[in-house]
Amino acid sequence: MVKASKGYRRRTRFVMQKRARDRGLSPITKAFRKFEVGDNVHIEIDPSMHKGQPHVRFHGLTARVAGMQGKAYMLDVFAGNKKKQVIVRPEHLRKAAK
Numbered sequence: 220m221v222k223a224s225k226g227y228r229r230r231t232r233f234v235m236q237k238r239a240r241d242r243g244l245s246p247i248t249k250a251f252r253k254f255e256v257g258d259n260v261h262i263e264i265d266p267s268m269h270k271g272q273p274h275v276r277f278h279g280l281t282a283r284v285a286g287m288q289g290k291a292y293m294l295d296v297f298a299g300n301k302k303k304q305v306i307v308r309p310e311h312l313r314k315a316a317k
Contacts (some may be wrong), residue, residue, distance in 0.1 A: 238252075245310065257287060258280070260284060261279070261315050265310050273305050280296055280297075282296040292309065292312065
């Protein structure tokens, strides 16, 4: 029997997959997005950019920007009843309506 992989991106075959028409690198302007502290953002992982990706369990969640760490943003996310702090680059974020 082959031992199952326990890597960081395990079981993400379809979650981290782009549609056929969207394959390739994303526009560079996604990396230059600016968010203010207190903004609500949606976490949408861009599979073509590996740097600054959050864990797949945070994909699709809404978070609040708590601060910056270098080029990345520190987000406060509620995973169940626990508040977690996630560090994500702007390529994987989208502004949410207030």
